[in-house]
Amino acid sequence: MTITSPTQAPGSVLPAPAVHRAPKRAGRFRPGAGQQLKGGPFAYIALAVVGIGSLLPLYWTLVAASHTQDEVLASTPPFLPGGRLMHNLDAAWNQAHLGKAIVNSFIVSSCITVATLFFCTLAGYAFAKMRFRGRGALMTGVIATLTIPPQLSVVPLFMLMSDLGWGGSLESVIFPTLVSAFGVFFMRQYLSEALPYELIEAARIDGANNFRVVLSIVLPVARPAMMVLGMLTFVQAWNDFFWPYLALNQQNPTLQVALGQLSASYTPDQSIVMAGALISTLPLLAVFVLFGKRIVGGIMSGAVKG
Amino acid sequence: MATSTPTRDAHTPPPSGSQRKPVNARRQTWRSRLWRFDDKASPYAYIAPFFLVFGAFGLYPLIYTGWIALHRVEMTGLDRMEWVGWANFDRILHDAEFWTAVSNTFLIGVMSTVPQLLVALGLAHLLNYKLRASTFWRTVILTPYATSVASAALVFALVFRADGGLLNWALHFVGLGHTNWANGHWTSKIAISVIVIWRWTGYNTLIYLAAMQAVPTDLYEAASLDGASRWQQFRKVTIPSLRPTILFTIVISTIGSMQLFGEPLLLEGGTLGAIGGNEHQYETLSVYLYNYGWNLGHLGPAAAVAWAMLALLLIIAAVNWLFGRFVRTSAV
Numbered sequence: 001m002t003i004t005s006p007t008q009a010p011g012s013v014l015p016a017p018a019v020h021r022a023p024k025r026a027g028r029f030r031p032g033a034g035q036q037l038k039g040g041p042f043a044y045i046a047l048a049v050v051g052i053g054s055l056l057p058l059y060w061t062l063v064a065a066s067h068t069q070d071e072v073l074a075s076t077p078p079f080l081p082g083g084r085l086m087h088n089l090d091a092a093w094n095q096a097h098l099g100k101a102i103v104n105s106f107i108v109s110s111c112i113t114v115a116t117l118f119f120c121t122l123a124g125y126a127f128a129k130m131r132f133r134g135r136g137a138l139m140t141g142v143i144a145t146l147t148i149p150p151q152l153s154v155v156p157l158f159m160l161m162s163d164l165g166w167g168g169s170l171e172s173v174i175f176p177t178l179v180s181a182f183g184v185f186f187m188r189q190y191l192s193e194a195l196p197y198e199l200i201e202a203a204r205i206d207g208a209n210n211f212r213v214v215l216s217i218v219l220p221v222a223r224p225a226m227m228v229l230g231m232l233t234f235v236q237a238w239n240d241f242f243w244p245y246l247a248l249n250q251q252n253p254t255l256q257v258a259l260g261q262l263s264a265s266y267t268p269d270q271s272i273v274m275a276g277a278l279i280s281t282l283p284l285l286a287v288f289v290l291f292g293k294r295i296v297g298g299i300m301s302g303a304v305k306g
Numbered sequence: 307m308a309t310s311t312p313t314r315d316a317h318t319p320p321p322s323g324s325q326r327k328p329v330n331a332r333r334q335t336w337r338s339r340l341w342r343f344d345d346k347a348s349p350y351a352y353i354a355p356f357f358l359v360f361g362a363f364g365l366y367p368l369i370y371t372g373w374i375a376l377h378r379v380e381m382t383g384l385d386r387m388e389w390v391g392w393a394n395f396d397r398i399l400h401d402a403e404f405w406t407a408v409s410n411t412f413l414i415g416v417m418s419t420v421p422q423l424l425v426a427l428g429l430a431h432l433l434n435y436k437l438r439a440s441t442f443w444r445t446v447i448l449t450p451y452a453t454s455v456a457s458a459a460l461v462f463a464l465v466f467r468a469d470g471g472l473l474n475w476a477l478h479f480v481g482l483g484h485t486n487w488a489n490g491h492w493t494s495k496i497a498i499s500v501i502v503i504w505r506w507t508g509y510n511t512l513i514y515l516a517a518m519q520a521v522p523t524d525l526y527e528a529a530s531l532d533g534a535s536r537w538q539q540f541r542k543v544t545i546p547s548l549r550p551t552i553l554f555t556i557v558i559s560t561i562g563s564m565q566l567f568g569e570p571l572l573l574e575g576g577t578l579g580a581i582g583g584n585e586h587q588y589e590t591l592s593v594y595l596y597n598y599g600w601n602l603g604h605l606g607p608a609a610a611v612a613w614a615m616l617a618l619l620l621i622i623a624a625v626n627w628l629f630g631r632f633v634r635t636s637a638v
Binding site: 043054074120122141178264277280281301 | 341344345346349350352355357359364366370384429433436446449453454455457460463465469470472504508512513516519564567576579591595599615616
């Protein structure tokens with residue numbers, strides 16, 4: 001399933017937000033419950049097998065990117081990285097506008113991430129802590145948009161972008177993704193638990209207007225959740241394929257589009273394609289190695305706190 | 307200064323200004339009016355960006371798709387629209403390729419969703435044990451989520467290649483024959499499902515794991531007091547408690563599998579990718595839409611495909627709803 005947003009969570013089908021979340025490491029203090037049994041060797045073996053399965057394709061990308069195509073496709077393929085990595089990276093870089101693509105991907109992903117964080121925190125705060133007419137219905141509307149695949153609107157979107165003069169330009173990829181329903185939902189869940197009413201009221205009594213409250217209270221409180229949402233959004237924007245592939249062209253691609261076009265050329269050299277795949281994956285793997293724990297925690301909290 | 311803040315919040319303390327001396331009556335009303343406006347308008351201002359962007363780039367195109375579907379529009383002249391009525395729908399509904407794409411989308415959806423969610427459930431159960439380096443395992447299992455459709459599809463295209471593919475080499479090694487994976491009707495669908503399963507199992511595992519950790523411990527205690535084995539606890543306590551989450555992942559996976567695009571497009575790449583294989587054996591609806599609109603340049607039929615997808619989505623939603631009702635009523 002190609003989820004287009006790191007979607008989860010139409011609230012209706014998940015446990016209510018009031019679900020008591022055990023404090024971190026609470027497992028230690030739980031009485032000998034079934035679910036906190038120690039994992040035996042079988043658990044480790046099974047996890048190791050799945051773990052190898054998860055990492056093997058990535059390793060194979062590296063191996064294939066560091067040999068010639070003939071070596072990769074030989075009747076006995078190589079198993080260790082070879083010495084052609086630099087050559088292949090260089091070739092990929094030159095053949096597919098990868099230099100430009102990497103810059104484009106950074107621009108697109110950063111713009112989307114910053115905008116999503118700002119707008120989703122604002123909206124999440126409004127839905128979590130402010131009372132206004134139509135709040136429930138509007139929140140339902142936000143969640144309902146999660147279920148609409150982008151395929152349903154690409155044809156007019158393409159025409160709209162061409163009308164706006166954004167045909168083939170990065171704006172056409174950035175603007176439709178400036179907000180995300182998942183982000184609104186995620187921030188609402190977080191803020192409704194993490195932000196006490198007392199804090200808002202105290203600021204209001206001190207004479208702060210609503211926007212002042214957002215700047216000096218909501219944003220600082222929301223920071224941890226914004227970090228997680230930011231990383232999820234960045235990964236999402238960086239990896240997005242369908243709409244960018246339709247909207248952008250060969251001269252001005254993002255990394256994923258360039259990669260798609262590289263492989264769609266007549267006789268693609270598989271090693272060079274793999275070098276391109278490596279270039280597009282490495283930045284995110286770095287993010288994962290650095291922040292993996294937080295991303296894992298973010299996905300899990302987004303899921304439970306439906 | 308919070309003289310007359312008519313906040314409807316239960317938590318707001320009573321207006322404290324009553325004790326203060328009114329400084330300047332006129333200024334006071336102006337300020338309080340401004341204050342009240344701020345309170346009334348702010349929430350709408352904060353949620354407006356979402357609805358504006360969604361309206362402009364989501365809802366409006368969604369509706370406009372229906373209008374385009376009744377017209378002839380070509381990629382070569384986007385501003386020329388010519389009324390053709392139902393012709394576009396006629397065209398795709400009488401196209402065998404369309405129905406192949408519908409059934410492919412459905413089959414690949416089932417073939418990728420079912421094993422994926424079952425494996426994720428088992429993995430989540432394992433990860434719910436007390437483990438050394440549990441964060442490490444979770445991160446490793448989630449790693450495929452960090453890869454894009456494009457890189458995943460391309461590396462698996464190498465693995466599933468007929469000549470010089472890693473999988474065929476491994477099968478040959480254990481004495482199994484040579485398979486042209488992309489060529490076969492079932493094997494190509496298996497290949498695409500494997501890519502989907504690889505990328506999304508870890509993600510679903512974490513969702514299940516989170517739900518499992520929210521299950522109250524006393525339920526397990528009671529079960530083990532009653533002499534339930536681990537397997538029985540898993541079946542009688544864990545699974546029922548996870549029912550809403552499972553239903554949710556089914557919904558999300560189903561919507562996701564409606565959209566499969568990169569995996570089939572890049573499995574063989576080139577012209578074969580755009581038509582989903584030499585016999586359309588792995589062409590999905592998204593690829594079909596892309597082929598009509600962006601490869602052949604006929605946007606009218608492409609818009610009609612989008613509406614067909616909407617209809618399918620509604621059917622699936624209805625089935626899901628019925629299924630959910632069935633699960634709920636049979637739960638007792």
